[in-house]
Amino acid sequence: MDLPKGWVAVDLGDVCEFQAGYGFPIDLQGKSGQAIPFYKVKDISAAWLSDSRFFLETENTLSEHEAASIRAKPVPVNSVVFAKIGEALRLNRRAITKVASLIDNNTMAMFAPANAVDVSYLYWFSLITRFDVEARASVVPSIRKSDVETISFPLAPRAEQTRIVEKLEALLSELDAGVAELKVAQKKLKAYRQSLLKAAVEGTLTVDWRAAQHAARKAPTDKATGNTSVDAAEASSETGQQLLARILTERRTRWEAKQLAKFQAQNKTPPKGWQSKYPEPTAPDTADLPQLPEGWVWATLSQVGWLDRGKSKHRPRNAPHLYGGPYPFVQTGDIRHADTFLGDIEATYSEAGLAQSRLWPAGTMCITIAANIGKTAILSVKACFPDSVVGFLPAVEDVSIRYVEYFMRSAQQKLESEAPATAQKNINLEILEKLVIPVPPTLEQNKIASELENLLAAARNNDLAIEYSLKQATAQRQNILRAAFAGQLVPQDPNDEPASTLLERLRSERAAQAPSKKPRGRKAKEAS
Known part of the structure; x- marks a missing residue:
């Protein structure tokens, strides 16, 4: 140097x-x-x-x-x-x-x-x-x-060291102030995202939209065409309560059809009272829940969809023959780092891996239940995952998986707080089955998902800009420090005592304190 x-x-x-x-x-x-x-x-x-x-x-x-x-x-x-x-x-x-x-x-x-x-x-x-x-x-x-x-x-003249430190700390102070402002903005963005999710699942995000829909449905009919000003798709008036009732009916009908098919395959006559064995999904306890907007209803996650844990039966789980095939294998880290959708998955299962697991369809919402509690992502490809992940599929197409996934983000901190304080936090399937979710009408679910997608994308872009600025600040900090110790931060003063003189005096003082001890180190190289 x-x-x-x-x-x-x-x-x-x-x-x-x-x-x-x-x-x-x-x-x-x-x-x-x-x-x-x-x-x-x-x-x-x-x-x-x-x-x-x-x-x-x-x-x-x-x-x-x-x-x-x-x-x-x-x-x-x-x-x-x-x-x-x-x-x-x-x-x-x-x-x-x-x-x-x-x-x-x-x-x-x-x-x-x-x-x-x-x-x-x-x-x-x-x-x-x-x-x-x-x-x-x-x-x-x-x-x-x-x-x-x-x-x-790099030993500078003693007087120059003081000047370097003063200049260095002034520059770093300005830089640190800017970094502090960026970090405050980061925290505000995090709070903003949480407030958006809260507004979405409480109905305040779409309050104006609901009012517009209500007014449109009451708009007078055009006598010439027989149409109102509201689109036919928008005119659906099925409420959340009606949607939930339809879901529960369809769930039971599906279960009964499946049971009858089993009896038929076994050449058995259905026994008396077999319908009574239907496993009703857990209903919500609404005693202490807040009032929802008109047309919304409280339900549990298990009422509006199917929940099941992933599978990875083989032990040890890292056996080489399970991996390297065509079937994506999702792990909790993949879900934690995903941004809504999950398709770029590094690990894959072989045929042997698939045989001891389960292949979930695209559109499945993955929920982590160990270590990173309640993190979610939606599969954009068919994939397997272990039992540290729960899969959720809507019971009917009219339940928006995007809406449910956004709801899960709003509930993530609550789920994490309910995890037992053990060496590794985890929750069980029962906690998710009982999780209470507000269910709007299908049209409003889709509107909420669309609004959130746009608003959160804008917040994400701001986040990326802040992260880039923080990286630039880190690089600038290193550049300032390197400049300081290369003698480029402040001008040299020819009247300063040279560092070589300072070094000789220091060596003399050391020798006087320990006369029998030989000077250590290589000979100093003075800059010309």
């Missing part, structure tokens, strides 16, 4: 000291208000997630006597602390100590004399340097002092 005149490229170990943390006995944890704070990896994350460069208050503190009992030496004020092992190392987070502090053995600190290195200069440099790249190859990534000591560090 070409550096400006007056800068030098050194190893971090040439200007910084490093100190690993200590084991933190359980019996000493959880004590607040004592002399010395004791920081853990979670404290680094807490500061990071609060957009703070410095550690916040911690629940873990030790007295000087307790620190001495575990032979723990505090790191000085203005130490940059980072994780040195595991997934936390990959997160690349940092925090600065505001007072002399203890750190636990999953962390490490680096610190330099204030007259040589501005702590904020060191902190910002550390954020564009991925320490996990230096991690040792093992199951759990980790770094040692020797791994980070040899990382190349």
Whole structure:
């Protein structure tokens, strides 16, 4: 890397000291208000997630006597602390100590004399340097002092470091303000989508449409043609109550026909009272439900459609012979990432896979019941899925699957809250069967689905624009940081003491403190 005149490229170990943390006995944890704070990896994350460069208050503190009992030496004020092992190392987070502090053995600190290195200069440099790249190859990534000591560090003149930090933080502050506004807009869009779904299933989204339909049906007939101003398709006056009654009648008729076919296939005479064995779908308990718009009715999901769990009987489920065929195999992750329709499915079943599963038709609504509770998508192709997914098919064509899917989105948080608090959340088929759904007339279901599709598409486009802007902000942040440590952020001042002089003074001070210790690291390369 070409550096400006007056800068030098050194190893971090040439200007910084490093100190690993200590084991933190359980019996000493959880004590607040004592002399010395004791920081853990979670404290680094807490500061990071609060957009703070410095550690916040911690629940873990030790007295000087307790620190001495575990032979723990505090790191000085203005130490940059980072994780040195595991997934936390990959997160690349940092925090600065505001007072002399203890750190636990999953962390490490680096610190330099204030007259040589501005702590904020060191902190910002550390954020564009991925320490996990230096991690040792093992199951759990980790770094040692020797791994980070040899990382190349662009040492600027001390006065210029201060100017760089001031300019850098001013630019990042402006950028962060813009990012904060974008994130607020994201939250508002999420709330807006939920309000649209709520308005849709409560009837307020189509209140004007209903009024127009009511007025059209009452419009005078044209004496010449015998027609009114309302289209014949729009003139249907079947209410939600009438639709539900028709669904329930057709369900029973279908079941009876199926039973009679079974008796006939077995050459049996239907036994007395066989119709009484019909499994009536669960009816809704409407005692505490709000009033619906005129023409709507409360029903349960099992009344308006057929629900059943997917199948994947073979164990182990990942047996290779089950996969690689022509039959799409949907998993919960596919549903979570789908946008209404699900057709691009990576995993496939073979003939053997299909034999131990079930192929659901296009138009089936998939509902996740494990891990990601109540997420939904509609199949646009025939597909199989496991028993962690429930399939729903409308009982009659006049139930809009798009309307039902939008309703399920509005009910997703309720379903998730009803899931038992276990290692992996899940709900059963019975909960879905009893789920209460408002049923408008068919025409209004279709109108609701059409309106929501347009409104949610517009919201989705806004979301994509925000995501793009956030990605641009992240890239811009990195560009600003790179410019800072390439000497491109502020002009150089020829009157500044060169970094080479600063480095020699630092080495002399170190040699005076430890005269028997040889200077470490490669010879610094000064920019010409």
